[in-house]
Amino acid sequence: MKPFLILQLRPEEEASDDEFRAILDKGGLTEDRAHRVRLEREGLPETDLDSYAGVIVGGGPGCVSDPQDQKSSVEKRIEDAVLSLMPAVTANDVPFLGCCYGIGILAHHLGASVSKERFSEPVSVARAAPTEMGKTDPLLDGIDGPFDAFVGHKEAVQELPPGCAHLVAGDACPFQMIRFGKNVYATQFHPEADGDVFALRIRIYRDKGYFAPQDAERLTAEARLGNPQAGAAILRNFVKRYG
Template sequence: MTSAPLLYVCVRPQQGAAAAEYESFRTAMRLEAGHLEMHDLVREPLPDDVFDRYSGFLVGGSPFNVTDPESSKHDVQRRLEKDLERIAGGIASGPSTGSGTGPAGMFTCFGIGVVTRMLGGEVSRAFPEDTGPVAISLTVEGQKDPLLGSLATRFAALTAHKEGAGVVPPTATLLATGDGCPVQAYRVGDRLYATQFHPEPTTRAFTERMAVYRDDGYFAAEEYDVVATRVLAASVTEPARMLRAFARAFGPA
Protein backbone atom coordinates (compact mmCIF):
# COMPACT_ATOMS: atom_id res chain seq x y z
CA MET A 1 0.00 0.00 0.00
CA THR A 2 0.97 3.65 -0.42
CA SER A 3 -0.01 7.09 0.81
CA ALA A 4 -1.05 8.19 -2.70
CA PRO A 5 -4.75 7.96 -3.61
CA LEU A 6 -6.29 5.95 -6.41
CA LEU A 7 -7.90 7.67 -9.40
CA TYR A 8 -11.21 6.81 -11.03
CA VAL A 9 -10.96 7.80 -14.70
CA CYS A 10 -14.37 8.71 -16.11
CA VAL A 11 -14.99 7.89 -19.78
CA ARG A 12 -18.78 8.38 -19.74
CA PRO A 13 -20.20 11.55 -21.35
CA GLN A 14 -23.27 11.25 -19.10
CA GLN A 15 -22.15 13.00 -15.91
CA GLY A 16 -24.86 11.49 -13.72
CA ALA A 17 -23.90 7.96 -14.75
CA ALA A 18 -20.22 8.79 -14.23
CA ALA A 19 -20.83 10.12 -10.72
CA ALA A 20 -22.80 6.98 -9.87
CA GLU A 21 -20.07 4.75 -11.28
CA TYR A 22 -17.45 6.55 -9.20
CA GLU A 23 -19.57 5.98 -6.10
CA SER A 24 -20.00 2.30 -7.00
CA PHE A 25 -16.22 1.85 -7.25
CA ARG A 26 -15.61 3.74 -4.00
CA THR A 27 -18.27 1.80 -2.11
CA ALA A 28 -17.20 -1.58 -3.49
CA MET A 29 -13.60 -0.93 -2.47
CA ARG A 30 -14.68 0.53 0.91
CA LEU A 31 -12.56 3.63 0.40
CA GLU A 32 -13.01 7.08 1.85
CA ALA A 33 -13.68 9.80 -0.72
CA GLY A 34 -10.18 11.23 -0.33
CA HIS A 35 -8.65 7.86 -1.12
CA LEU A 36 -10.36 7.63 -4.52
CA GLU A 37 -10.30 10.78 -6.63
CA MET A 38 -12.07 11.33 -9.96
CA HIS A 39 -10.89 12.70 -13.29
CA ASP A 40 -13.40 13.38 -16.08
CA LEU A 41 -11.44 12.29 -19.14
CA VAL A 42 -14.32 13.19 -21.45
CA ARG A 43 -13.97 16.86 -20.58
CA GLU A 44 -10.34 17.17 -19.44
CA PRO A 45 -7.20 15.61 -20.97
CA LEU A 46 -5.04 13.46 -18.76
CA PRO A 47 -2.64 15.60 -16.68
CA ASP A 48 1.06 15.09 -17.33
CA ASP A 49 1.81 14.21 -13.70
CA VAL A 50 -0.76 11.47 -13.05
CA PHE A 51 1.87 8.80 -12.43
CA ASP A 52 3.44 10.99 -9.77
CA ARG A 53 0.13 11.71 -8.02
CA TYR A 54 -1.70 8.37 -7.99
CA SER A 55 -0.88 4.82 -6.97
CA GLY A 56 -3.43 3.24 -9.28
CA PHE A 57 -6.22 3.79 -11.78
CA LEU A 58 -9.79 2.50 -12.12
CA VAL A 59 -11.32 2.81 -15.59
CA GLY A 60 -15.05 2.25 -15.96
CA GLY A 61 -17.43 1.69 -18.82
CA SER A 62 -18.57 3.94 -21.64
CA PRO A 63 -21.08 4.04 -24.51
CA PHE A 64 -18.03 4.36 -26.78
CA ASN A 65 -16.67 1.27 -28.51
CA VAL A 66 -13.11 0.60 -29.62
CA THR A 67 -14.54 -1.02 -32.76
CA ASP A 68 -16.48 2.08 -33.78
CA PRO A 69 -15.30 3.05 -37.29
CA GLU A 70 -12.56 5.64 -36.99
CA SER A 71 -14.53 7.91 -39.32
CA SER A 72 -17.40 7.95 -36.82
CA LYS A 73 -15.28 8.74 -33.75
CA HIS A 74 -15.24 12.36 -32.69
CA ASP A 75 -12.17 14.11 -31.35
CA VAL A 76 -13.08 13.47 -27.70
CA GLN A 77 -13.27 9.71 -28.16
CA ARG A 78 -10.00 9.56 -30.08
CA ARG A 79 -8.24 11.65 -27.43
CA LEU A 80 -9.53 9.70 -24.45
CA GLU A 81 -8.59 6.39 -26.09
CA LYS A 82 -5.03 7.70 -26.44
CA ASP A 83 -5.03 8.88 -22.84
CA LEU A 84 -6.20 5.47 -21.63
CA GLU A 85 -3.46 3.84 -23.70
CA ARG A 86 -0.99 6.16 -21.99
CA ILE A 87 -2.15 4.95 -18.57
CA ALA A 88 -2.14 1.28 -19.55
CA GLY A 89 1.19 1.59 -21.32
CA GLY A 90 2.77 3.30 -18.34
CA ILE A 91 1.64 0.47 -16.07
CA ALA A 92 2.58 -2.33 -18.46
CA SER A 93 6.08 -0.91 -18.95
CA GLY A 94 6.58 -0.26 -15.25
CA PRO A 95 8.82 -2.12 -12.79
CA SER A 96 9.15 -5.85 -13.25
CA THR A 97 7.19 -8.47 -11.34
CA GLY A 98 7.99 -8.59 -7.66
CA SER A 99 9.36 -5.06 -7.43
CA GLY A 100 6.46 -3.90 -5.27
CA THR A 101 6.51 -0.41 -6.80
CA GLY A 102 4.95 1.41 -9.73
CA PRO A 103 1.35 2.25 -10.63
CA ALA A 104 -1.45 -0.31 -10.95
CA GLY A 105 -4.61 -0.33 -13.02
CA MET A 106 -8.00 -1.97 -13.39
CA PHE A 107 -9.61 -1.41 -16.80
CA THR A 108 -13.22 -2.59 -17.12
CA CYS A 109 -15.71 -3.03 -19.98
CA PHE A 110 -14.81 -0.33 -22.57
CA GLY A 111 -11.41 -0.14 -20.90
CA ILE A 112 -10.50 -3.75 -21.62
CA GLY A 113 -11.04 -3.09 -25.32
CA VAL A 114 -8.57 -0.20 -25.27
CA VAL A 115 -5.94 -2.27 -23.45
CA THR A 116 -6.45 -5.33 -25.68
CA ARG A 117 -6.00 -3.30 -28.85
CA MET A 118 -2.96 -1.48 -27.44
CA LEU A 119 -1.30 -4.82 -26.63
CA GLY A 120 -1.85 -6.16 -30.14
CA GLY A 121 -4.97 -8.22 -29.46
CA GLU A 122 -8.13 -8.26 -31.55
CA VAL A 123 -11.37 -6.64 -30.40
CA SER A 124 -14.47 -7.39 -32.45
CA ARG A 125 -18.26 -7.36 -32.41
CA ALA A 126 -18.23 -11.17 -32.35
CA PHE A 127 -18.50 -11.47 -28.56
CA PRO A 128 -21.29 -9.20 -27.27
CA GLU A 129 -23.22 -10.05 -24.11
CA ASP A 130 -26.74 -9.13 -23.13
CA THR A 131 -27.41 -6.77 -20.26
CA GLY A 132 -27.59 -8.71 -17.02
CA PRO A 133 -25.84 -11.39 -14.99
CA VAL A 134 -23.53 -13.94 -16.63
CA ALA A 135 -21.50 -16.85 -15.27
CA ILE A 136 -17.77 -16.21 -14.93
CA SER A 137 -15.26 -19.06 -14.46
CA LEU A 138 -11.74 -18.64 -13.15
CA THR A 139 -8.93 -20.28 -15.09
CA VAL A 140 -6.18 -22.20 -13.34
CA GLU A 141 -4.08 -19.03 -13.43
CA GLY A 142 -7.01 -17.03 -12.11
CA GLN A 143 -7.29 -19.34 -9.12
CA LYS A 144 -3.67 -18.50 -8.29
CA ASP A 145 -3.94 -14.77 -8.91
CA PRO A 146 -3.41 -12.42 -5.92
CA LEU A 147 -6.67 -10.55 -6.59
CA LEU A 148 -8.97 -13.22 -8.01
CA GLY A 149 -7.59 -16.28 -6.28
CA SER A 150 -9.81 -15.96 -3.21
CA LEU A 151 -13.02 -15.73 -5.25
CA ALA A 152 -15.35 -18.62 -5.97
CA THR A 153 -14.12 -20.49 -9.03
CA ARG A 154 -17.48 -19.79 -10.71
CA PHE A 155 -19.53 -16.70 -9.92
CA ALA A 156 -22.04 -14.23 -11.36
CA ALA A 157 -21.10 -10.80 -12.68
CA LEU A 158 -22.93 -8.06 -14.58
CA THR A 159 -22.25 -7.31 -18.23
CA ALA A 160 -23.57 -5.11 -21.01
CA HIS A 161 -21.30 -4.72 -24.01
CA LYS A 162 -21.28 -4.82 -27.80
CA GLU A 163 -17.66 -5.90 -28.36
CA GLY A 164 -15.11 -8.23 -26.83
CA ALA A 165 -12.16 -10.53 -27.47
CA GLY A 166 -11.88 -14.22 -28.23
CA VAL A 167 -8.29 -14.58 -26.99
CA VAL A 168 -6.06 -12.54 -24.72
CA PRO A 169 -3.32 -10.29 -26.13
CA PRO A 170 0.12 -11.91 -26.50
CA THR A 171 1.57 -10.61 -23.22
CA ALA A 172 -1.52 -11.22 -21.05
CA THR A 173 -2.50 -14.07 -18.73
CA LEU A 174 -6.13 -15.18 -18.95
CA LEU A 175 -7.70 -15.18 -15.49
CA ALA A 176 -11.42 -15.64 -16.14
CA THR A 177 -13.63 -16.73 -19.00
CA GLY A 178 -17.29 -17.09 -19.93
CA ASP A 179 -19.51 -18.83 -22.44
CA GLY A 180 -20.59 -15.75 -24.40
CA CYS A 181 -17.31 -13.85 -24.23
CA PRO A 182 -14.17 -15.98 -23.75
CA VAL A 183 -12.00 -13.19 -22.33
CA GLN A 184 -13.55 -11.95 -19.09
CA ALA A 185 -10.43 -11.01 -17.14
CA TYR A 186 -6.69 -10.96 -17.66
CA ARG A 187 -3.50 -9.63 -16.11
CA VAL A 188 -0.42 -8.10 -17.68
CA GLY A 189 2.66 -8.27 -15.47
CA ASP A 190 1.58 -8.04 -11.86
CA ARG A 191 -0.11 -4.62 -11.78
CA LEU A 192 -2.32 -4.24 -14.86
CA TYR A 193 -5.74 -5.92 -14.78
CA ALA A 194 -8.62 -5.83 -17.24
CA THR A 195 -12.15 -7.20 -16.97
CA GLN A 196 -14.94 -7.41 -19.51
CA PHE A 197 -17.58 -7.60 -16.78
CA HIS A 198 -18.47 -4.71 -14.49
CA PRO A 199 -16.99 -5.48 -11.06
CA GLU A 200 -18.24 -2.40 -9.22
CA PRO A 201 -22.05 -1.99 -9.25
CA THR A 202 -24.65 -3.46 -6.97
CA THR A 203 -27.65 -4.83 -8.82
CA ARG A 204 -29.65 -1.72 -7.84
CA ALA A 205 -26.95 0.62 -9.14
CA PHE A 206 -26.78 -1.39 -12.37
CA THR A 207 -30.52 -0.98 -13.02
CA GLU A 208 -30.17 2.77 -12.45
CA ARG A 209 -27.36 2.80 -15.03
CA MET A 210 -29.59 0.79 -17.37
CA ALA A 211 -32.18 3.55 -17.20
CA VAL A 212 -29.61 6.10 -18.44
CA TYR A 213 -28.71 3.90 -21.45
CA ARG A 214 -32.20 2.56 -22.07
CA ASP A 215 -32.22 3.75 -25.70
CA ASP A 216 -28.58 2.96 -26.53
CA GLY A 217 -29.12 -0.52 -27.95
CA TYR A 218 -27.88 -2.67 -25.06
CA PHE A 219 -31.37 -4.15 -24.66
CA ALA A 220 -34.83 -3.48 -26.08
CA ALA A 221 -36.11 -0.36 -24.34
CA GLU A 222 -39.57 -1.85 -23.85
CA GLU A 223 -38.01 -4.78 -21.98
CA TYR A 224 -36.39 -2.63 -19.29
CA ASP A 225 -38.61 -3.96 -16.49
CA VAL A 226 -37.99 -7.58 -17.46
CA VAL A 227 -34.23 -7.12 -17.67
CA ALA A 228 -34.14 -5.10 -14.44
CA THR A 229 -36.05 -7.82 -12.60
CA ARG A 230 -33.50 -10.41 -13.75
CA VAL A 231 -30.63 -8.16 -12.63
CA LEU A 232 -32.11 -7.48 -9.21
CA ALA A 233 -32.58 -11.20 -8.59
CA ALA A 234 -28.88 -11.92 -9.18
CA SER A 235 -26.21 -12.33 -6.51
CA VAL A 236 -23.01 -10.55 -7.55
CA THR A 237 -20.86 -10.54 -4.42
CA GLU A 238 -17.57 -11.85 -5.83
CA PRO A 239 -16.56 -9.03 -8.22
CA ALA A 240 -16.56 -6.45 -5.40
CA ARG A 241 -14.23 -8.71 -3.41
CA MET A 242 -11.76 -8.49 -6.30
CA LEU A 243 -11.92 -4.68 -6.14
CA ARG A 244 -11.33 -4.69 -2.41
CA ALA A 245 -8.27 -6.87 -2.98
CA PHE A 246 -7.06 -4.32 -5.56
CA ALA A 247 -7.55 -1.49 -3.03
CA ARG A 248 -5.67 -3.39 -0.33
CA ALA A 249 -2.78 -4.20 -2.66
CA PHE A 250 -2.41 -0.89 -4.47
CA GLY A 251 -4.50 1.75 -2.67
CA PRO A 252 -3.65 4.22 0.07
CA ALA A 253 -2.85 2.96 3.54
Protein backbone atom coordinates (compact mmCIF):
# COMPACT_ATOMS: atom_id res chain seq x y z
CA MET A 1 0.00 0.00 0.00
CA LYS A 2 1.49 3.33 -1.08
CA PRO A 3 1.96 6.06 1.54
CA PHE A 4 0.73 9.63 1.24
CA LEU A 5 3.34 12.38 0.93
CA ILE A 6 2.51 15.04 3.54
CA LEU A 7 4.32 18.34 3.02
CA GLN A 8 4.35 20.76 5.94
CA LEU A 9 5.38 24.40 6.03
CA ARG A 10 4.96 25.57 9.62
CA PRO A 11 8.23 26.62 11.32
CA GLU A 12 6.71 26.29 14.79
CA GLU A 13 7.36 22.77 16.13
CA GLU A 14 4.17 22.61 18.20
CA ALA A 15 1.95 23.83 15.37
CA SER A 16 3.57 21.49 12.85
CA ASP A 17 3.27 18.42 15.07
CA ASP A 18 -0.35 19.23 15.87
CA GLU A 19 -1.20 19.74 12.19
CA PHE A 20 0.38 16.40 11.29
CA ARG A 21 -1.56 14.65 14.04
CA ALA A 22 -4.79 16.33 12.86
CA ILE A 23 -4.23 15.25 9.22
CA LEU A 24 -3.67 11.66 10.31
CA ASP A 25 -6.62 11.71 12.69
CA LYS A 26 -9.15 13.32 10.36
CA GLY A 27 -7.95 11.38 7.33
CA GLY A 28 -7.95 8.02 9.09
CA LEU A 29 -4.24 7.53 8.38
CA THR A 30 -1.59 5.78 10.45
CA GLU A 31 1.98 7.07 10.58
CA ASP A 32 3.27 4.15 8.51
CA ARG A 33 1.05 5.35 5.64
CA ALA A 34 2.46 8.88 5.72
CA HIS A 35 5.81 10.21 4.50
CA ARG A 36 6.12 13.46 6.42
CA VAL A 37 8.41 16.20 5.08
CA ARG A 38 8.85 19.47 6.98
CA LEU A 39 9.87 21.82 4.19
CA GLU A 40 10.81 24.65 6.54
CA ARG A 41 13.80 22.64 7.75
CA GLU A 42 14.57 20.09 5.04
CA GLY A 43 14.61 20.06 1.27
CA LEU A 44 12.14 18.21 -0.89
CA PRO A 45 13.50 14.69 -1.39
CA GLU A 46 14.01 13.15 -4.78
CA THR A 47 10.36 12.53 -5.41
CA ASP A 48 8.80 9.92 -7.68
CA LEU A 49 5.17 10.88 -7.37
CA ASP A 50 4.12 7.46 -8.69
CA SER A 51 5.42 5.95 -5.45
CA TYR A 52 2.80 7.84 -3.41
CA ALA A 53 -0.95 7.40 -3.14
CA GLY A 54 -1.30 11.18 -3.16
CA VAL A 55 0.11 14.47 -1.91
CA ILE A 56 -1.30 16.53 0.98
CA VAL A 57 0.05 20.05 1.57
CA GLY A 58 -0.61 21.70 4.92
CA GLY A 59 -0.95 25.38 5.73
CA GLY A 60 1.50 27.93 7.02
CA PRO A 61 2.08 31.59 7.78
CA GLY A 62 3.57 32.44 4.37
CA CYS A 63 1.70 34.15 1.53
CA VAL A 64 2.26 33.39 -2.14
CA SER A 65 1.30 36.96 -3.03
CA ASP A 66 3.86 38.68 -0.78
CA PRO A 67 6.59 40.53 -2.73
CA GLN A 68 9.71 38.43 -3.11
CA ASP A 69 11.84 40.94 -1.22
CA GLN A 70 9.50 40.61 1.79
CA LYS A 71 9.78 36.82 2.01
CA SER A 72 12.33 35.20 4.27
CA SER A 73 14.79 32.72 2.85
CA VAL A 74 12.79 29.92 4.48
CA GLU A 75 9.52 31.12 2.94
CA LYS A 76 11.16 31.33 -0.49
CA ARG A 77 12.58 27.82 -0.16
CA ILE A 78 9.21 26.39 0.88
CA GLU A 79 7.38 28.14 -1.95
CA ASP A 80 9.92 27.04 -4.54
CA ALA A 81 9.76 23.44 -3.31
CA VAL A 82 5.96 23.16 -3.52
CA LEU A 83 5.79 25.01 -6.83
CA SER A 84 8.42 22.67 -8.27
CA LEU A 85 5.97 19.77 -7.85
CA MET A 86 3.01 21.47 -9.52
CA PRO A 87 3.96 20.94 -13.20
CA ALA A 88 4.09 17.17 -12.66
CA VAL A 89 1.01 17.18 -10.42
CA THR A 90 -1.18 19.05 -12.90
CA ALA A 91 0.22 17.46 -16.07
CA ASN A 92 -0.26 13.93 -14.73
CA ASP A 93 -3.38 14.57 -12.67
CA VAL A 94 -1.65 13.31 -9.52
CA PRO A 95 -3.97 13.05 -6.49
CA PHE A 96 -3.28 16.26 -4.58
CA LEU A 97 -5.00 18.07 -1.72
CA GLY A 98 -3.65 21.52 -0.92
CA CYS A 99 -5.02 23.01 2.31
CA CYS A 100 -5.13 26.83 2.60
CA TYR A 101 -1.60 27.65 1.36
CA GLY A 102 -2.11 24.91 -1.22
CA ILE A 103 -4.94 26.71 -3.01
CA GLY A 104 -2.68 29.73 -3.51
CA ILE A 105 0.08 27.51 -4.89
CA LEU A 106 -2.25 25.72 -7.30
CA ALA A 107 -3.93 28.92 -8.50
CA HIS A 108 -0.59 30.72 -8.90
CA HIS A 109 0.80 27.81 -10.92
CA LEU A 110 -2.26 27.87 -13.17
CA GLY A 111 -1.89 31.61 -13.81
CA ALA A 112 -4.75 32.92 -11.68
CA SER A 113 -4.51 35.96 -9.43
CA VAL A 114 -3.76 35.33 -5.76
CA SER A 115 -3.75 38.48 -3.64
CA LYS A 116 -4.90 40.26 -0.49
CA GLU A 117 -7.17 42.55 -2.52
CA ARG A 118 -10.39 40.70 -1.65
CA PHE A 119 -11.73 37.66 0.19
CA SER A 120 -9.38 37.45 3.19
CA GLU A 121 -11.00 35.97 6.31
CA PRO A 122 -10.04 36.36 9.96
CA VAL A 123 -9.46 33.29 12.08
CA SER A 124 -13.01 32.04 12.42
CA VAL A 125 -15.56 29.38 11.61
CA ALA A 126 -17.20 30.43 8.34
CA ARG A 127 -20.18 28.96 6.56
CA ALA A 128 -19.51 27.30 3.23
CA ALA A 129 -21.58 25.14 0.91
CA PRO A 130 -21.04 22.85 -2.07
CA THR A 131 -21.85 24.31 -5.48
CA GLU A 132 -24.04 22.29 -7.85
CA MET A 133 -20.86 20.79 -9.29
CA GLY A 134 -19.52 20.17 -5.81
CA LYS A 135 -22.58 18.15 -4.81
CA THR A 136 -21.53 15.42 -7.26
CA ASP A 137 -17.82 15.42 -6.45
CA PRO A 138 -16.56 12.28 -4.66
CA LEU A 139 -14.57 14.26 -2.07
CA LEU A 140 -17.78 15.96 -0.98
CA ASP A 141 -19.73 12.73 -0.69
CA GLY A 142 -22.13 13.02 2.23
CA ILE A 143 -21.96 16.84 2.34
CA ASP A 144 -25.16 18.12 0.76
CA GLY A 145 -25.61 21.54 2.36
CA PRO A 146 -23.87 24.34 4.26
CA PHE A 147 -21.14 23.35 6.71
CA ASP A 148 -18.65 24.88 9.13
CA ALA A 149 -15.30 25.73 7.54
CA PHE A 150 -12.32 26.60 9.74
CA VAL A 151 -10.62 29.56 8.05
CA GLY A 152 -7.95 32.18 8.61
CA HIS A 153 -6.06 33.65 5.67
CA LYS A 154 -4.69 36.99 4.49
CA GLU A 155 -4.71 36.21 0.76
CA ALA A 156 -7.15 34.41 -1.51
CA VAL A 157 -7.75 33.32 -5.07
CA GLN A 158 -9.35 36.24 -6.90
CA GLU A 159 -10.93 34.31 -9.77
CA LEU A 160 -11.47 30.69 -10.72
CA PRO A 161 -8.20 29.41 -12.21
CA PRO A 162 -8.27 28.17 -15.83
CA GLY A 163 -9.40 24.59 -16.12
CA CYS A 164 -10.76 24.39 -12.58
CA ALA A 165 -14.12 23.29 -11.26
CA HIS A 166 -15.63 25.40 -8.47
CA LEU A 167 -16.71 22.96 -5.75
CA VAL A 168 -17.36 24.95 -2.54
CA ALA A 169 -18.33 28.60 -2.05
CA GLY A 170 -18.45 30.84 1.01
CA ASP A 171 -20.04 34.21 1.69
CA ALA A 172 -16.86 36.17 2.39
CA CYS A 173 -14.56 34.06 0.21
CA PRO A 174 -16.20 32.54 -2.87
CA PHE A 175 -13.44 30.10 -3.81
CA GLN A 176 -13.32 27.76 -0.82
CA MET A 177 -12.62 24.57 -2.76
CA ILE A 178 -11.59 23.92 -6.35
CA ARG A 179 -10.52 20.97 -8.50
CA PHE A 180 -8.19 20.84 -11.50
CA GLY A 181 -8.59 17.83 -13.77
CA LYS A 182 -10.08 14.88 -11.92
CA ASN A 183 -7.70 14.51 -8.97
CA VAL A 184 -6.03 17.82 -8.08
CA TYR A 185 -7.89 19.53 -5.23
CA ALA A 186 -7.32 22.58 -3.05
CA THR A 187 -9.25 24.18 -0.21
CA GLN A 188 -9.06 27.68 1.25
CA PHE A 189 -10.32 26.33 4.58
CA HIS A 190 -8.51 23.84 6.82
CA PRO A 191 -10.19 20.42 6.53
CA GLU A 192 -7.93 19.01 9.27
CA ALA A 193 -8.96 21.62 11.84
CA ASP A 194 -11.32 21.53 14.79
CA GLY A 195 -11.78 23.68 17.88
CA ASP A 196 -8.72 22.32 19.67
CA VAL A 197 -6.50 22.68 16.59
CA PHE A 198 -7.57 26.29 16.12
CA ALA A 199 -7.19 27.07 19.82
CA LEU A 200 -3.54 26.05 19.58
CA ARG A 201 -2.98 28.06 16.39
CA ILE A 202 -4.67 31.12 17.86
CA ARG A 203 -2.23 30.94 20.75
CA ILE A 204 0.81 30.46 18.52
CA TYR A 205 -0.11 32.99 15.81
CA ARG A 206 -1.77 35.65 17.97
CA ASP A 207 0.90 38.23 16.99
CA LYS A 208 1.18 37.29 13.30
CA GLY A 209 -1.42 39.72 11.96
CA TYR A 210 -4.34 37.36 11.49
CA PHE A 211 -6.40 39.06 14.21
CA ALA A 212 -6.10 41.62 16.99
CA PRO A 213 -4.29 39.92 19.89
CA GLN A 214 -6.94 41.06 22.36
CA ASP A 215 -9.49 38.99 20.41
CA ALA A 216 -7.69 35.69 21.01
CA GLU A 217 -9.89 34.50 23.87
CA ARG A 218 -13.12 35.28 22.02
CA LEU A 219 -11.90 33.62 18.80
CA THR A 220 -10.85 30.54 20.74
CA ALA A 221 -14.30 30.22 22.30
CA GLU A 222 -15.98 30.67 18.92
CA ALA A 223 -13.71 28.09 17.26
CA ARG A 224 -14.64 25.51 19.87
CA LEU A 225 -18.28 25.86 18.78
CA GLY A 226 -17.46 24.90 15.17
CA ASN A 227 -18.44 21.53 13.75
CA PRO A 228 -15.41 19.83 12.12
CA GLN A 229 -17.30 16.89 10.60
CA ALA A 230 -17.44 18.14 7.01
CA GLY A 231 -13.74 18.96 6.82
CA ALA A 232 -12.88 15.58 8.28
CA ALA A 233 -15.14 13.90 5.73
CA ILE A 234 -13.26 15.60 2.88
CA LEU A 235 -9.92 14.34 4.20
CA ARG A 236 -11.30 10.83 4.75
CA ASN A 237 -12.82 10.78 1.27
CA PHE A 238 -9.47 11.81 -0.23
CA VAL A 239 -7.60 9.08 1.65
CA LYS A 240 -10.26 6.47 0.88
CA ARG A 241 -10.44 7.38 -2.82
CA TYR A 242 -6.71 7.33 -3.48
CA GLY A 243 -5.32 5.13 -0.73
